[in-house]
Amino acid sequence: MTIPTAFGDVTVPERPQRVVALGWGDAEVALTLGVQPVGASDWLPVGGDGVPAWMPADKRYATPPTMLGTMEVDMEAVAALEPDLILDARASGERDRHDLLAGLGVPVLSIPAGGHAYRTNWDQQLDMIGKALGKTAEAEQVHADVEAKFRDAAAAHPDFAGKTVVVGSKMVGSYGAYVSGGSRIELMKRLGFVQSPQVQALAGESFSVPISPERMDLFNADLVLMSPIGVSADDIANDPLFRSVPAVQAGHAVVLSDAEIARAFSSGTPLGLSHAVDKVVPLVAQALAR
Template sequence: MPRRLKLAALTASALATALVLAGCSTGASGDAPATDSAATGGDVTIEHAFGETTVPADPQNVVTLGWGSTDAAIALGTIPVAIPFDSYAGDDDGVLPWVKEAVETAGAELPEILPETIDDEPPYEAIAAADPDVILAVYSGITEEQYETLSQIAPTVAYPDQAWSTPWRDVVTTVGKALGKDEQATEVLQGIDDQLAEAAAAHPEFEGKTIAAVWDVAGTFYVYKKEDPRVEFMLDLGFESAPAVDELANGDSTFFYTLSYEQLDQLQADVVLSYSDTQAEADAFLTAPQTSVIPAVQAGNVAQLVGTQYIAAVSPPTALSLPWGLDQLVDALAAATK
């Protein structure tokens, strides 16, 4: 499946088989269970879907897999020794822009980029060569068999429940526990919440407006529920999830569903936020027969987030990507509410 389709469908169900940008999170965020506290300077034991993992105190060589763990570690002051290749929004080397900027700001060298695989198997040899103290796969799709293999290389922290479904804030707190940086994780999240609050205060016109986040890609129309992280932080900005989003839901997933083109005229919302990889796709969204019947499109109240990097930054957000892409999204939302 092309990465852009994976991105569009990323949810607890879809992500069990494929990685996609768009996360699954609820407004409430809880720390991953741990039987010891890394804050004491000792080992920490973290429970997850495949049991529990004891991480040695003060791990230095950190390898990250999946989405978000790289960003959380860097935001907490730990530059991993190896990180995954990102083919969707990364540069030619597979490095995401906010990761590159953060590493450069820290005055560090870029980590080794793990080779991209086509069979969803982790690149075990490259991971082993990095000699990790811990492998962080907090938001990933590793299987139990893959977890067991990775655990033979180094202690591996998997997702707490379902593949590709860890709330983005919990990625930060879990990585913080694993690295012995609980307090720093709290500070990072507080800083992001402060940014969201500042943006909301600067745009009182967002308050009470209903919104529907959608992606029309390759003939499939995705609608994201309020439980999805890309919607969650827009609610923090003052928007409300449009009632039609729940009314039209068909049970595809807890976090998103697909809607037939014949029903798009029923998608009532003050604002529609659409995602498009290219400007040509964004222009087509406004004029295509199937999407031009959406009430917000007819009214001219469409916010468009265009470009793979900007889509990736909020789908789902991370400790680095949300601050990086927030202004672009807020500007698009502001234009759509005028």
């Protein structure tokens, strides 16, 4: 099987036996398709073997993988695993990273041709990894299941259609908002929401934009959905700057206080998105009803 990537076509073995999964969510996608990587990165992070809570019991590791680091990969540890395929489908797409991995003499499934750093979407990732692992039929079924989940949720909540949304986050000392092209905004669009035009107008090469304290007005929309990153949910909910936003004052805001739900929402993986729909949609419906 030959698969196009940002660094040219890569030829993968027909049935790879020792897979290393390094890109964001690559290990989870492999597990979803019934393949257990021998080495993996923990991007969310969830600790241990890096498998999130929403992974079904029958899809989990029988033997824990070697954890290899995320932004800084332990190349010696990767080589020691003697992989026959390296998955790096949702990653930075940097030439130096790719060349280091390819230097091991192993096929590297990098980001898609024409792709951007960390913007490989869930269906591209599922399709590429499905082909690379010889699991195309399984990938197509997972794809159909996730699409049905989106359709059913949108049909059950026609009131979501056309409402504007700002999806943001707070880190230590700063706020940010996500723009189109990332999984968070795409999930909300699939539910019927419209990305805030004011936020989208600031979009650059990244999947998010910084929001300064002087521009908290940019968070105002029909719905505000926030995730804490390295801070507590209370740090957002109790922040006078955040509370000053009209939509927040009206109660049309959701702060994801449950770490598992926040991880699922940010995962951008098929099973993570499915779990996020199950858990986030009721919170959104409740906020809009206020």
